Amino acid sequence: MWIYQCQLAWRSITKTPALCALIIATLAFGVAAAMVTYTSHHAMQHNPFSSKNDRVALVQTDAWHAREAFPGYQLNQMSNLISYRDYKALSTSSIARYNVPIAHWGGTLNLPDMRLPSSMVFAQLTSRDYFGLFETAFTFGGPWAKTADQQFQPQMVLTHEINQRLFNGENSVGRQVLLEGIVFDVTGVLKPWHRSAAKIENIDGPLGITQQVFVPLQLVEHRTIHPWNRRDCPDDITDYGSPENTLTKGTCQWLSLWVEFNKAEDKAAYGDFVASFISEQKTIGRYPRPLRYALSSPEEVIHINRQDRSEFYLFSLVGQGLLIMCLINAITLLLAKFIRHAPQVGIRRALGASRWNIFNQHLLESAFLGLAGGLLGLALTQGGLLLLKNSLKGYGNSAHATFVLDSHVMTLTLLVGLCATLLAGIYPAWQICRTPIAQQLKNS
Amino acid sequence: MSQAILHMQNLNKYYRTDMVETRALADFNLEVKAGEFITVTGPSGSGKTTFLNLAGLLENPSSGEYWLDGTSVKGLNDAALSRLRNQKIGFIFQSFNLIGDLSIWDNLDVPLRYRGLTKKERKARITAALNQVGLSGRTHHLPSQLSGGQQQRVAVARALAGNPSFLLADEPTGNLDSQMARQIMNLLEELNAQGATIVMVTHDADLARRAPRRLHIIDGQVADVRA
Numbered sequence: 108m109w110i111y112q113c114q115l116a117w118r119s120i121t122k123t124p125a126l127c128a129l130i131i132a133t134l135a136f137g138v139a140a141a142m143v144t145y146t147s148h149h150a151m152q153h154n155p156f157s158s159k160n161d162r163v164a165l166v167q168t169d170a171w172h173a174r175e176a177f178p179g180y181q182l183n184q185m186s187n188l189i190s191y192r193d194y195k196a197l198s199t200s201s202i203a204r205y206n207v208p209i210a211h212w213g214g215t216l217n218l219p220d221m222r223l224p225s226s227m228v229f230a231q232l233t234s235r236d237y238f239g240l241f242e243t244a245f246t247f248g249g250p251w252a253k254t255a256d257q258q259f260q261p262q263m264v265l266t267h268e269i270n271q272r273l274f275n276g277e278n279s280v281g282r283q284v285l286l287e288g289i290v291f292d293v294t295g296v297l298k299p300w301h302r303s304a305a306k307i308e309n310i311d312g313p314l315g316i317t318q319q320v321f322v323p324l325q326l327v328e329h330r331t332i333h334p335w336n337r338r339d340c341p342d343d344i345t346d347y348g349s350p351e352n353t354l355t356k357g358t359c360q361w362l363s364l365w366v367e368f369n370k371a372e373d374k375a376a377y378g379d380f381v382a383s384f385i386s387e388q389k390t391i392g393r394y395p396r397p398l399r400y401a402l403s404s405p406e407e408v409i410h411i412n413r414q415d416r417s418e419f420y421l422f423s424l425v426g427q428g429l430l431i432m433c434l435i436n437a438i439t440l441l442l443a444k445f446i447r448h449a450p451q452v453g454i455r456r457a458l459g460a461s462r463w464n465i466f467n468q469h470l471l472e473s474a475f476l477g478l479a480g481g482l483l484g485l486a487l488t489q490g491g492l493l494l495l496k497n498s499l500k501g502y503g504n505s506a507h508a509t510f511v512l513d514s515h516v517m518t519l520t521l522l523v524g525l526c527a528t529l530l531a532g533i534y535p536a537w538q539i540c541r542t543p544i545a546q547q548l549k550n551s
Numbered sequence: 552m553s554q555a556i557l558h559m560q561n562l563n564k565y566y567r568t569d570m571v572e573t574r575a576l577a578d579f580n581l582e583v584k585a586g587e588f589i590t591v592t593g594p595s596g597s598g599k600t601t602f603l604n605l606a607g608l609l610e611n612p613s614s615g616e617y618w619l620d621g622t623s624v625k626g627l628n629d630a631a632l633s634r635l636r637n638q639k640i641g642f643i644f645q646s647f648n649l650i651g652d653l654s655i656w657d658n659l660d661v662p663l664r665y666r667g668l669t670k671k672e673r674k675a676r677i678t679a680a681l682n683q684v685g686l687s688g689r690t691h692h693l694p695s696q697l698s699g700g701q702q703q704r705v706a707v708a709r710a711l712a713g714n715p716s717f718l719l720a721d722e723p724t725g726n727l728d729s730q731m732a733r734q735i736m737n738l739l740e741e742l743n744a745q746g747a748t749i750v751m752v753t754h755d756a757d758l759a760r761r762a763p764r765r766l767h768i769i770d771g772q773v774a775d776v777r778a
Contacts, residue, residue, distance in 0.1 A: 111664050122652065454648045457609060458709075459637020459665035461630045544609045545600075548648065 112464070116472035123444060127476060130440045134480030134531075137433025138524045139487030144426025146492060146516050148419040156405040161371040163240065165310070165408050166197060166364040168385060169399035172341040176396070179339070182411045183401055186339055187310050188360035191327065196384060198234075202377040203366035205236035208324050210362040211335040214287035216320070218273060221285075228269065230286065231318040232326060232334060232362075238264070238295075240367045246270075248280035248295035251323060259325035263291035269319045270296040284320075289330060291322060310363055310412060324362070328355055336361040358393065366402070378402055430523075434531050441476075442535040445469055452539055453547025465540040473532020474525065481524020488520050554621065556717050556748050557583040557606060562615035564601050564771075575601040577771040579615070583717065583750060588743040590759040591752045593768035599752050600721075602768060606750060607719050608636045620716045637665050641710025645722035647702045649694040655681070655705050656690040662713045680712035684738065700731030707738060717748035724758060736761060 120127050156163045167185040170193070171177040176184040189197075198206040210232040215225040231237070235250040247270075251262035263284060270279055279293045326332060333354075340359040353359050368374055381400045388394045403411060452465055562579040565572055576598050583589055593599045604610040605617065608624060617624050620639050624632065642648075649658050656677060663673040681687045684704040694702050703723060710718050720739065724732035736758055743749050753759050767775035 108664070108667065118652070451650055454650060455661060455665075456633070457607065457636065457642050457648075458662040459633055459713075461633035461665075463630065464633075464665065545604045548609070548644070 108464070109467075112468045112471050115468050116475055119444075119448065119472050120475055123447075126440065126444055130437055130444070130476050131479045131483060133433050133436050133440065134477065134524060134528055135483035135487055137430040137437075138481060138484030138520060138527065139491055140433075141426045141430035141523060142484065142488040142516060142520045143491035143495060144419070144423040145519075146488070147495060148423035149516075151419045154406045154409060159367065160404045160406050161374070162368045163405055164366055164368075164374060164377075164402035165405075166366060166381065167401040167403055168193065168381065168394070169396050170341060170358065170360065170394055171396060173395035177339070180413065182413065183403070185399065185401055186360050187363050187408070187412065188336065188339060189362065189364055190358050190360050191355050191362060192358070193384075194362055194364050197364060197381065200377065200380050202368070202373050202380060204369045205240040205365075205367040207234055207236045207240045207365040207367075208362045209233055209237070209365065210324060210327075211318075212322075212332060213335060216269070216273075217285045219283050219285050219290055223273065226272070228286070228319040229317060231321045232324040233321055234324060236367075237321065240365060243300060244298040245295045246298045247278040248293070251294045255323045256325060259323060259329040261289055261291045261326075262294045262323065264295045264297060264321040265293055266297050266319050267299045286320065286322070287332070289326075310408065334361060374402055430527065434527055437480075437528065437531040438534055441473060441532055442538065445535040445539045448539060449542060449547050452542070453544055453549075456544040457548060462540045466536050469536035469539055470529065470532050473528050473536065477525045477528025477532070478521075480528055481521040484524045485517060485520045488516070554585055555582045555618070556585050556587075556620050557581065557750065558616075558618040559605070560616040560618075562605060562617060563613045564598075564605060564610070565613045575771050576605065576612070579772065581766070581773065583748065585716075585748050586743070586746055587764055588740070588749045588762045589751070589764045589766055590762040591750065591766045591768060592754070592756065592759045593774075597768045598771035599768055601771070603719065603721050603752050607640055607642060608632050633665075637662055637713065639716040641713055641715035641718040643703070643706050643710050643718060643720040643723045645725040647694070647699075647706045647726070649702055649705055649709075651694055654691050654693060655686065655697075658694065658705060659709045659712050662709065666713065676712045676714070677708075680708040683711055683742075684708040698731070699727050700734055703727060703731070703735050704738065707735070707742075711742070711747075717750060718742070720749060720751040722753055723751065724753070724755065732758070 154160060165187060166189060167181075167183065167187065168189060169177065169185050170190070171186070177186050179186055181187065194208050198208070200206075211229065212232050213227065213229045216228045217223055217225045234256045235253055236256075237243075238245075238250045245264075246267065248264075250264060252260065254260065255262050263286070265273070265279065265284075267276075270276060273279065273284060274282065279296060282293050283290050284293060285291075327334065338353075338359045338361045340353070340357065342358050354361070366377065368377065378400070381402070382398060385394050385398050385400060389398070401407075448469075452460075455465065456462075559579055559581045562576055563574065564576040565574050567573075579598075579602065591599055591602060601610070605612050608619070619635055622635065624635065627635070649655075650661065653661070659677045659680060660673055663676060668676070677690075678687065681690065684707050686701060686704055686708065689697065689701070689705075694705065697705065703726075707718075707723075718739075723739070724735050727735060732755070739749055739751065740761065751758075751762065759765050764776070766773060
């Protein structure tokens with residue numbers, strides 16, 4: 108009976124190709140609108156470290172001045188950033204497996220012999236631990252030496268793209284590059300890498316950037332450079348003399364510190380260590396506010412920084428609204444299509460089809476249309492995401508890099524398309540099967 | 552004595568609108584035995600169509616009892632009624648009611664599909680039914696490619712293919728010219744002679760007179776039964 112009903116449903120679709128195409132297009136548009144907006148919202152609130160959420164933390168301290176709380180947008184009224192001197196002190200702890208400072212910089216890049224045209228690149232100032240916490244893989248070489256994090260050594264890790272540009276993708280380990288007049292030795296080249304954690308890396312950094320090279324943060328102690336981060340200074344910076352001193356010796360907050368523990372239990376011990384550090388600092392007149400700190404998990408960081416309720420949340424609601432509108436349209440079109448079947452339904456009912464048979468036949472027809480709508484919706488979703496990704500490049504949060512049509516989104520798109528159409532098909536199918544047989548026959 | 556195929560006892564049917572209640576059938580009693588050929592006549596609005604709808608299980612009675620081939624239909628759900636309709640009743644409609652985009656073969660296949668017969672069984676029944684009405688060479692034609700009389704013969708074949716307990720014909724000659732009408736009537740008489748039970752509603756007094764038993768309905772009640 109199912110095969111027969113499938114045949115009937117298919118025959119009915121081929122009889123009205125224009126109307127069916129309109130229904131499929133309506134559904135596909137609604138599904139794509141909902142899925143593009145859902146994916147963008149999902150990407151914004153997605154936790155790239157969900158598998159180790161309880162072992163990774165952003166260190167936040169309330170180092171602001173006594174008069175008021177930190178005036179940032181963070182829900183916990185603590186900056187995402189800490190000062191360099193606090194980073195140096197906190198990174199002496201061996202409780203954390205990885206200590207990863209993150210700051211941004213950049214400039215003109217070339218080969219020492221200047222044989223290529225110079226290009227502007229974004230650089231990440233960080234530690235060797237970065238490559239462990241962010242689980243990056245290397246095509247050639249590896250991170251710089253551990254000693255480069257204690258005493259500056261001009262070493263650099265390149266991304267796949269930059270290595271391609273400078274060295275045609277060849278093994279460049281041991282070769283030299285020139286960044287802002289400083290000669291760096293290449294220690295490693297990363298594999299092509301889907302930067303799902305871009306929004307974590309760039310928290311409070313310049314908007315919309317994608318790091319292309321990585322250099323040790325120690326650079327700031329040895330060369331006069333100006334990181335591209337915001338600087339929040341609770342004290343009068345003139346106390347420290349030159350701007351360089353402000354950067355390394357002052358209390359201005361300009362880098363974020365991420366830590367990863369071997370086990371979740373170590374987090375409490377590290378918290379005690381941070382609290383002790385703050386208490387100690389209070390004795391020399393720093394940290395005038397009540398003792399507060401946070402070891403915020405990536406999930407909490409996303410929430411604290413309101414990334415889970417960004418404009419994409421509203422965007423997502425609009426997308427869902429569009430899907431509902433399209434569903435209402437599809438219901439109307441399906442109803443019009445099914446009403447045309449009424450005389451035939453009357454004949455079939457008189458000849459022995461039960462109400463259930465008729466309902467199933469029409470629901471199957473809706474399912475076929477839904478499947479087609481879902482597949483077309485999938486293609487439109489892919490197109491929409493590409494469009495959105497390109498239009499956001501260089502403007503917003505780097506999380507747009509994660510706007511991709513993965514298997515999760517693909518499955519969800521097909522399911523949404525199918526369920527939406529089945530839902531849209533239920534009412535017209537029910538209407539057609541509950542009409543009295545005598546009345547349907549009279550119309551035939 | 553042969554068994555009653557159709558037995559209606561004190562059957563009533565009311566149609567209600569917001570303001571008015573109309574009694575379409577009033578204490579209707581009828582018994583049709585296997586092998587009978589009955590014609591039902593009556594003026595417009597007398598209740599003929601209501602009788603046909605109730606007899607064909609297309610509508611439920613408001614009150615009263617109806618036994619179809621020994622089964623009381625009272626309280627049966629839609630699936631059970633559909634099954635009874637499919638297995639016990641062969642419909643022949645005035646406007647043929649063939650499905651326009653299905654071939655003759657596929658039209659005959661419709662009731663058999665809902666009965667869940669195998670492909671082999673369906674093929675045997677369709678072939679036999681088409682042979683019976685003399686249309687075995689037209690299986691792949693669409694209804695629109697046949698004359699009115701041929702279409703009605705297809706409808707008769709469709710009704711016969713299910714091997715029902717009785718044939719319920721609603722003005723089967725109403726849309727045909729007199730020559731075609733006579734052919735269809737001859738066919739029905741032939742089928743009756745072979746043992747088919749037939750209940751036929753008609754306006755045509757001449758055709759009605761050809762049946763061994765005639766029923767006349769006025770104001771929803773049996774006014775006259777002539778055997």
